[in-house]
Amino acid sequence: MTSETRKLPGQARKGIDGAVNSIASLADIVLEPLQRRFGVQKMAYFFVLPNLIIFGIFILLPMILNFYYAFTAGIHLLPQDRPFVGAQNFQTLFACTNFANPNTCNQDIFWRAVWNTISFVFFQVIGMIGFSLITALALNRRIRARGFFRSVFFYPVLLSPVVIGLIWKWILQRDGVLNSIVVALGGSQLPFLLNADWARAWITLISIWAQMGFFTLILLAGLQAIPSELYEAGQIDGANSWSSFRFITLPMLAPTMLVVTVLVIIRAVQVFDQPFVLTGGGPGTATVYMVQYIYSTGFDPTTPQYGLAAAASIVLGAALLILTLVQLRLGRATEL
Amino acid sequence: MTTVLGFLGRTQGKRRFAGVDLLTYLYLGIGTIIMFGPILWLIMSSFKSQSELVKFPPTLLPYSQPSVTVPGYDKPLDLYNVTLDDGTVKQMALAARVGLEATMVDPAAPTTTVKVNIKQIQSVEVMSFNLDNYTRGVAAFDFGVYLRNSVAVTFFATILTLLVNSMAAFGLSKYRFAGRNAIFVLIVSTLLIPLPVILVPVFLVITQVGWNNNLLGVIVPASATPTGVFLLRQYMLTIPDELLDSARIDGASEWRIYWQIILPLATPALAVLAIFSVMWRWNDFLWPLIVLSHKELFTLPIALNSFQGQFDTQWDVLLAMTVLTLLPITVVFAFLQRFITTGIATTGLK
Numbered sequence: 273m274t275s276e277t278r279k280l281p282g283q284a285r286k287g288i289d290g291a292v293n294s295i296a297s298l299a300d301i302v303l304e305p306l307q308r309r310f311g312v313q314k315m316a317y318f319f320v321l322p323n324l325i326i327f328g329i330f331i332l333l334p335m336i337l338n339f340y341y342a343f344t345a346g347i348h349l350l351p352q353d354r355p356f357v358g359a360q361n362f363q364t365l366f367a368c369t370n371f372a373n374p375n376t377c378n379q380d381i382f383w384r385a386v387w388n389t390i391s392f393v394f395f396q397v398i399g400m401i402g403f404s405l406i407t408a409l410a411l412n413r414r415i416r417a418r419g420f421f422r423s424v425f426f427y428p429v430l431l432s433p434v435v436i437g438l439i440w441k442w443i444l445q446r447d448g449v450l451n452s453i454v455v456a457l458g459g460s461q462l463p464f465l466l467n468a469d470w471a472r473a474w475i476t477l478i479s480i481w482a483q484m485g486f487f488t489l490i491l492l493a494g495l496q497a498i499p500s501e502l503y504e505a506g507q508i509d510g511a512n513s514w515s516s517f518r519f520i521t522l523p524m525l526a527p528t529m530l531v532v533t534v535l536v537i538i539r540a541v542q543v544f545d546q547p548f549v550l551t552g553g554g555p556g557t558a559t560v561y562m563v564q565y566i567y568s569t570g571f572d573p574t575t576p577q578y579g580l581a582a583a584a585s586i587v588l589g590a591a592l593l594i595l596t597l598v599q600l601r602l603g604r605a606t607e608l
Numbered sequence: 609m610t611t612v613l614g615f616l617g618r619t620q621g622k623r624r625f626a627g628v629d630l631l632t633y634l635y636l637g638i639g640t641i642i643m644f645g646p647i648l649w650l651i652m653s654s655f656k657s658q659s660e661l662v663k664f665p666p667t668l669l670p671y672s673q674p675s676v677t678v679p680g681y682d683k684p685l686d687l688y689n690v691t692l693d694d695g696t697v698k699q700m701a702l703a704a705r706v707g708l709e710a711t712m713v714d715p716a717a718p719t720t721t722v723k724v725n726i727k728q729i730q731s732v733e734v735m736s737f738n739l740d741n742y743t744r745g746v747a748a749f750d751f752g753v754y755l756r757n758s759v760a761v762t763f764f765a766t767i768l769t770l771l772v773n774s775m776a777a778f779g780l781s782k783y784r785f786a787g788r789n790a791i792f793v794l795i796v797s798t799l800l801i802p803l804p805v806i807l808v809p810v811f812l813v814i815t816q817v818g819w820n821n822n823l824l825g826v827i828v829p830a831s832a833t834p835t836g837v838f839l840l841r842q843y844m845l846t847i848p849d850e851l852l853d854s855a856r857i858d859g860a861s862e863w864r865i866y867w868q869i870i871l872p873l874a875t876p877a878l879a880v881l882a883i884f885s886v887m888w889r890w891n892d893f894l895w896p897l898i899v900l901s902h903k904e905l906f907t908l909p910i911a912l913n914s915f916q917g918q919f920d921t922q923w924d925v926l927l928a929m930t931v932l933t934l935l936p937i938t939v940v941f942a943f944l945q946r947f948i949t950t951g952i953a954t955t956g957l958k
Contacts, residue, residue, distance in 0.1 A: 290648045296867045303863040315862040319779030320791060322772045322797035323832045331798050331812060337809035349812055367884075407639065423945050424643050425712045432891035432938050434909040438930050439650045442923065449649055452665030481642070489952050511629070541792060542802055543894040549913055563804040563894075570808045571898065582808045589805040596800050 285484035341582035361583035408491035426485035437549025494528030741928035777840035843877035
């Protein structure tokens with residue numbers, strides 16, 4: 273009986289393996305003649321081809337088409353129906369008497385989105401680096417249940433932004449649990465999602481909550497790569513814990529910190545789904561960010577403005593390109 | 609108590625338990641509450657009945673009011689604790705309520721009723737994990753359909769991602785051919801072009817291919833991920849070429865070498881990519897949001913999002929569905945936790 277049950281999974285597995293392998297060897301019926309005809313080295317093209325086809329159609333081609341859209345106008349999606357308008361879309365985007373005051377701009381929501389994104393990036397980066405670093409330092413100590421704590425901080429990274437948005441919407445709503453704590457402490461219910469400043473603050477905090485585990489892991493790996501001999505040598509020289517942090521940990525961690533910082537910025541610039549679910553951009557336009565502007569301009573159900581959306585996405589792409597170049601430049605500088 | 613403190617106070621090596629350790633545990637403890645609290649709160653709330661959910665202030669654990677069937681009454685009646693005029697407290701069912709007067713009936717003696725002021729009655733509450741939200745949600749929310757779509761997208765996209773990217777990585781790491789470096793640089797440089805930047809033209813391409821409102825439109829385009837090619841290529845570079853040469857001498861075709869030598873040897877890198885791919889596809893939002901507009905094709909995140917817009921107050925069902933959506937990824941994490949965290953720390957990907 274026991275031997276029977278023990279055998280079955282093995283047999284089943286062998287069966288699946290066999291099936292997959294016979295399908296795989298079927299491919300050879302076509303591929304072997306090809307190989308004989310073109311030679312071993314040319315087979316490389318066959319291996320690269322499927323990837324290149326998908327990549328070309330869905331990434332490369334859209335990249336080129338994006339410029340076409342940015343310089344054409346109208347509500348039609350098909351390229352042949354779109355009249356060429358030169359730089360008009362960019363002129364519309366940049367029609368502004370004072371860039372710092374979105375009310376003076378033709379596309380006021382775009383400039384609100386730009387400023388919202390800039391302030392989001394600024395505060396999020398500070399918070400993200402701060403909390404990730406403290407957590408990584410704590411997890412790098414010789415403590416109990418280190419694996420458990422590491423998992424706890426990492427877990428939200430795996431959750432869908434929609435799930436995260438809903439969890440926090442439930443907590444932050446007017447009659448939510450956080451407001452009940454506020455009331456229990458003697459305050460009155462706060463408009464967490466209905467006041468512009470509160471909403472912005474919460475979106476920043478939640479994005480830190482959701483992603484810090486990822487950056488903590490990278491920083492932790494950086495901390496663990498610092499050779500312990502350095503600390504031992506420091507101890508012999510009479511360094512206390514602050515000075516060994518200041519003169520050993522920080523300088524040794526600097527390259528990792530730099531990579532993490534740029535990574536945080538590049539991701540923060542593209543913020544979209546979690547605020548989209550949590551506030552939908554509100555109250556008013558307080559939490560509309562650049563990607564949401566692109567999405568709602570280009571995919572408006574009644575009058576989609578593909579040209580304007582494409583122009584805005586080129587502005588976003590340019591910002592990302594500059595940030596990446598800075599990263600490469602800094603990366604090279606630290607390597608020296 | 610002292611043993612607990614003694615246990616926590618023990619440290620590795622000869623170090624004494626210092627103030628910094630206390631601070632560390634304090635920070636990590638508070639951190640644990642902040643990281644897990646919201647998720648725990650979601651799970652607790654998902655077991656509450658509609659009337660419990662709108663209660664302010666809310667209770668931590670889900671409670672519900674039990675009801676009993678009393679002979680002579682059509683519907684089950686809710687149970688209350690009644691403070692009778694003589695001061696005794698008795699559990700009775702509410703038969704009818706007119707204004708401030710409640711007619712209570714003793715379930716044990718259904719023929720006698722007592723009229724009391726509603727101030728004298730208080731609902732009986734027992735802790736109960738109510739699965740009602742789940743059963744109702746699964747029925748009303750078409751959870752099965754969305755789950756099937758999400759599983760199909762995640763499964764087939766991951767298979768395709770592994771196949772297409774490992775083939776490309778094999779071609780780019782084990783052969784010399786004209787344009788090899790150009791192709792590699794081209795693929796990797798698009799790491800910088802995230803989806804939001806090409807949103808509009810991607811929509812055109814999908815429409816032209818005819819994959820609008822087709823799960824293929826979610827599965828195929830994102831399968832040629834530059835991250836995957838990069839990760840697998842770097843790994844395959846470490847596989848010695850001599851292995852391939854001796855296989856060739858034995859008469860193995862290139863496809864056989866890929867299938868029977870390279871793939872088994874690259875299993876660790878493939879596993880990391882598989883986990884990432886499952887994570888990406890299961891949580892994917894913006895791409896399916898653009899491609900799918902028919903309800904019956906929605907994946908779970910899209911469905912959850914549309915549900916919150918449609919019925920802003922239907923939190924009971926929504927919370928239960930949110931829990932069901934985060935469950936699979938949580939189970940995967942619970943089993944592969946060590947593997948995932950080391951995978952990320954070494955590759956620096958997400």
